[in-house]
Amino acid sequence: MTKKRIHTAALSLAFVVFTLFAFPIYMMAQQQTLESINQALRYSRYSRLALKIIPVRENDRTFVLQMPIEKIEENIDFDTYEFAYALLSGFQDPIGPQNLITLSKEDLIADTDFHYFFEKRVEIPEDQEVAIAFLQATDTRQGDVYYYHVDLISAFVFGHPNFWAYYADRVPFDQTFVLKNEALEFKGRSGVNLHAFHYPTLFDAPLPPMEIRPANVPKEVTVNYEGEFFLNTPKSFDKEGYYFIQSDTNSTSGMLVKTVHEAFPKVKTYEEMVEMVVYISTRREHEMLKEANDKKLALDQYWINMLKDEETAKKVIREYFKQIEFANILFTDFKEGWKTDRGMVYTVMGPPNEVFFRPNGEVWSYFSADSNSKITFTFARVKNILTPNYYILNRSRALQPEWFKSITSWRNGQMVF
Known part of the structure; x- marks a missing residue:
């Protein structure tokens, strides 16, 4: 590979x-x-x-x-x-x-x-x-x-595995996602085999920063044991979703591998594009896009109606989906990066001007172009067995004015990074 x-x-x-x-x-x-x-x-x-x-x-x-x-x-x-x-x-x-x-x-x-x-x-x-x-x-x-x-x-780590995955050039696998059916080679410090668990779960886009009601959480998470496989031999994963790989099923430590389609981190289909514009759409606009039989035609009309000019629409489309692409690269865990809280803020607000880490969180700040003020987004670090880097946005109604200002910039074709 x-x-x-x-x-x-x-x-x-x-x-x-x-x-x-x-x-x-x-x-x-x-x-x-x-x-x-x-x-x-x-x-x-x-x-x-x-x-x-x-x-x-x-x-x-x-x-x-x-x-x-x-x-x-x-x-x-x-x-x-x-x-x-x-x-x-x-x-x-x-x-x-x-x-x-x-x-x-x-x-x-x-x-x-x-x-x-x-x-x-x-x-x-x-x-x-x-x-x-x-x-x-x-x-x-x-x-x-x-x-x-x-x-x-630390208090946020369940434990680290005694194995890892590697590319064909023997460099460690440095992402959380792998293309479906693409092979990796797993090497361990002990033992001869590993165990694979597949989670076919799909996730919705997160709620906006000012929405303080609790998000919907699946009551049950499906998990399928995929059996054992040997160390030191190529291994591919043929199902979309995510896998948790363990050397010891009695342990809490393991390795997360998110499987994705061949175009990832880019968008693949018009159905995906419809999902992804949720952050800058009204509820009615998004419902109409989801109900449309011809998603391409509906999206074309959506962008033209919003931006009134074809060249401006092309520019905004390129920029918006470039943000989605970066969010997927930077923040994918068991969710696609754009569906994480950090990915949502990154997509709409752009790269932060300041990023400070704390033991229990991550703080992003954006400088306002027309004042000396700045807006801050705080992400709380939450202990999670799948990844030690799971963050949830501290939502607040106080974030609404700047959030809507950024959405307006997107809808007017004025968002520049």
Whole structure:
């Protein structure tokens, strides 16, 4: 199997020198903490790298940190970036020369067309109650700094698996979704086989940010045991939905794999497009689209009626579904990314200007173009057996004015990122 450059496909825009989040290198000398770092570049549409840490558990206190770094920028040169990692005991730990460990070219496990891949083993002291792995990449040209972190031990982690999936080039699988029938190879630290559980569940789009009534939750979730399969052999998944892979069915730890159609993260059908415009449509408009026999004709009429001009409509369609595409890349878990709370806000509001992580959540801020104020969206982190990165928006009626303002910008063809 050849890894699809899904990130790069979504970022096939003209190369732009993006300096909004530039962070001068001399500032790195100042002490920072995980809580004080603005990680907006992680969600930028102009990122040149995508960082990931995949912890593979050897025992309760020893982990192998697999660190694949996707090359979004083409013709990348290793010396353009400075890489370092650290093991933190909390979000308030100072991050600096005292604990950052440089990753050099000699540390590379692999350097492929699509990835740099580092791997390091870490041991956590017995008296340390929280452990966080931290990865940093600094672009030496204009000082942009990319970050990624993952909890090794915390209240939000049920446990990490002692196995992982890999592409054909032996680089760790660094996404949560895989194309249906595309093969991955699973490798483990012990045992000879794994167990696959399939969840065929479909999800609705989330409620808007100002809707404070509880969302509908399925009373029952269907799960089908798909049996065992061997480690170290290619494995594909032929059903859409999501899979939870375990080495020990008596454990809570496992690996989530979301299966998707061959066009993902892009839209595939007009039926999908009808679903996705729910965020910027009135209830009546969306009902009419869903009831239409000819979805393509109905969508064409929908966009023309809204924007009054064919060229403007084409521009907005491209922009809106580009946002959907990025939301799918960035936020897919057991739901498609655009159906998550973070994906919904990202689609409508665009990439946030500020992103700050907390132990129990994530805070996004957007600066207002016509004032000194900013609007903030807070996502609460919720413990979930399928993923340690499950976030739910703290909904509030106070978010309604800015939300409607953004929707109006979309409907007037004035949304620009």
